[in-house]
Every structure is written in structure tokens, then in C-alpha cells.
Amino acid sequence: MILRVARPQSDAILGAMRAIALAHGDDGVAPIDRQTIAACAQIVLGRDPGDADTITPREPQQLADALLSHDDAQQAVRLLAVMSLVGGRIDAEKTALVQQFADALGSDEDYLRILAETAAGEVAQAAACIVRKNAESFPQLETAGIDSDAIAPFLPYRDAPDAALEARYAALGQLPPNTFGHAFHEHFVSHGFAFPGNPGGLAEGFTTPHDSSHVLSGYSTSQLGELCVSTFIGAMHPDHPMAAEVLPVLFSWHLGIHLNDIAGAATGYFEPRRFWTAWDRGAAMSTDIVAAEWDFWGATEVDLEELRAAYDLPPVAQELLA
Structure with missing residues (x-):
């Protein structure tokens, strides 16, 4: 498993992922969101995949209060960024929530700005940055x-x-x-x-x-x-x-x-x-x-x-x- 953290910390990470999935609040957790959280619980965190259905959403400060190490916090924000995209489109509300979690955890990696640019409609600029970073x-x-x-x-x-x-x-x-x-x-x-x-x-x-x-x-x-x-x-x-x-x-x-x-x-x-x-x-x-x-x-x-x-x-x- 990628993140070897105690159960309270993994609960907080999975809860934050669920919060991203529920960013719009009205449609519930879509099947692809549930599958992503369950697979992450099992493969990334070493949990029973069924645990994903019992986790309550977490606010950014609640994830910060879980006291993750700096490296684990960086990984957690990356998981949330992936979570914001699994629905198949850039969602400005989900992207903004990812940034709130990143701010609470003190994460400031460059991919967050790329997501923000894309959410703001600056797709060509974001794509150019991605190609440059890849090279x-x-x-x-x-x-x-x-x-x-x-x-x-x-x-x-x-x-x-x-x-x-x-x-x-x-x-x-x-x-x-x-x-x-x-x-x-x-x-x-x-x-x-x-x-x-x-x-x-x-x-x-x-x-x-x-x-x-x-x-x-x-x-x-x-x-x-x-x-x-x-x-x-x-x-x-x-x-x-x-x-x-x-x-x-x-x-x-x-x-x-x-x-x-x-x-x-x-x-x-x-x-x-x-x-x-x-x-x-x-x-x-x-x-x-x-x-x-x-x-x-x-x-x-x-x-x-x-x-x-x-x-x-x-x-x-x-x-x-x-």
C-alpha cells in the first residue's frame, strides 16, 4: 500500500475523497466515485474496500487535524486531485475544494495551478504547461x-x-x-x-x-x-x-x-x-x-x-x- 497511516488518518483521507465526490451535494456519490474511493481504500491505504461506504465526508480543517506528515499530506492532496477528475470533466467546484484541502495541509505543488487554470477555461495554457513539465x-x-x-x-x-x-x-x-x-x-x-x-x-x-x-x-x-x-x-x-x-x-x-x-x-x-x-x-x-x-x-x-x-x-x- 502507498500510504502507511493509522486508521484515523486513513478515515480522514477517505472522508476528504468522499467530500470531493459530493461537492455538488445533490446527486450523491456516482458509481465511478464510489469505485475510486473503494479501490483507493484497498490498494492505497490497505483497508477493506467496503470501508469506503461507511466513511463520512471531512472538511479541509478536519483532514489537517488528522496530523499527517508532510509527505503523507502531499500524497493525500494528490489523491484528492485525482478524485476531482474521475467524473470525466474538469469541475470548478471540485477543483476549488481540492485547493481548500491543499491550503489546509500546506501543499502548494504546481499541478494545483494547472488544475485551476483548466477550471478557469485556460485549457491551452494548462496544456502547454503539462507538455513542458512532462518533457x-x-x-x-x-x-x-x-x-x-x-x-x-x-x-x-x-x-x-x-x-x-x-x-x-x-x-x-x-x-x-x-x-x-x-x-x-x-x-x-x-x-x-x-x-x-x-x-x-x-x-x-x-x-x-x-x-x-x-x-x-x-x-x-x-x-x-x-x-x-x-x-x-x-x-x-x-x-x-x-x-x-x-x-x-x-x-x-x-x-x-x-x-x-x-x-x-x-x-x-x-x-x-x-x-x-x-x-x-x-x-x-x-x-x-x-x-x-x-x-x-x-x-x-x-x-x-x-x-x-x-x-x-x-x-x-x-x-x-x-
């Missing part, structure tokens, strides 16, 4: 000029192909089938992806850690798979996890907000149990494979299952993959 969170990605051309940093080989780099990635297919490197190669080939260095390939500094996360976690490249793998990365990699990873995929694959020409957009792909499981698995990782010091090439010859075990990646039931 900046990949330390090996060159982001110069991203404010003038949000796509250019992700497509550096269009005008400067690197045949030697492409060949190095293509050679991974010669490794034994059980290795991580071979699985990475097959991931690209089976999906028809161009390797880094190819004019149609994505920047190595982005695609290598991103697609390595797909291979290690087992999440597919479907809409739900992308939502889960980015949530996994956000929990694993501490650089602006909400603004750079979780919000982008919720905006893209649940709210249908078009961020750029690389990321697609659709609605309704949030699924609570898979989402919180992806968050939990990413948080459990002992090795951050987006970090600049991660040695991709050194990992390529390692048995895939041995690598997963070495990184403390929790196994997952097939029905919770995407």
Missing part, C-alpha cells in the same frame, strides 16, 4: 526550444538521423529471448515503432525510459495501458509526478483534452483498480529507470524476470494489467 521530467531529453515548438524535442531525428544509434537498438534483437533487451526490441518491432536514430523515431531520452517502463511493468500501449504506465512512472520518478505524468494521461485518456500531436485524446479510460495498482507498483520500485543514472544498456543483457525482481517490481494479476 522536463525526462533528464536525458533535450528540451531547448520547447516553449516555441512543443513537438521538436521529441522528434530530433527528423532533420538529423543517427544511423549508428538506430543500428545499436536494432541489434538488441540478437540477444537471448529471455533478456530485457530482446523484450525491448520486440516491443518496438511488434508495434511498428521506429528506433531512436530513425527519422521517424522519438528522442532516445524520452522513448527509452518510457518504453522500458512498458516492458518492465507489462502495460500495453492501448489507451488504458498508456494511462497506467504513465501513472506507474509518476509514482516511480519523483520529478513533478502529477504535472508531468498523472495529469497528462488523465487529461488525454479520460477527459479527452488534446495536449499535442504526439499524445492522442479520448474519453473514459480511467479504471480505478488498474489505476491505483499502477500507482502502487511504481511507488514500490527500488530503481528509478527514468533517472539520469539508470544504465539502460547495462540492463539489456539481464533476464527480464530477474531484472523485475532486482527492481522490486511487484507482480500483478493479469486482470489488473492493461
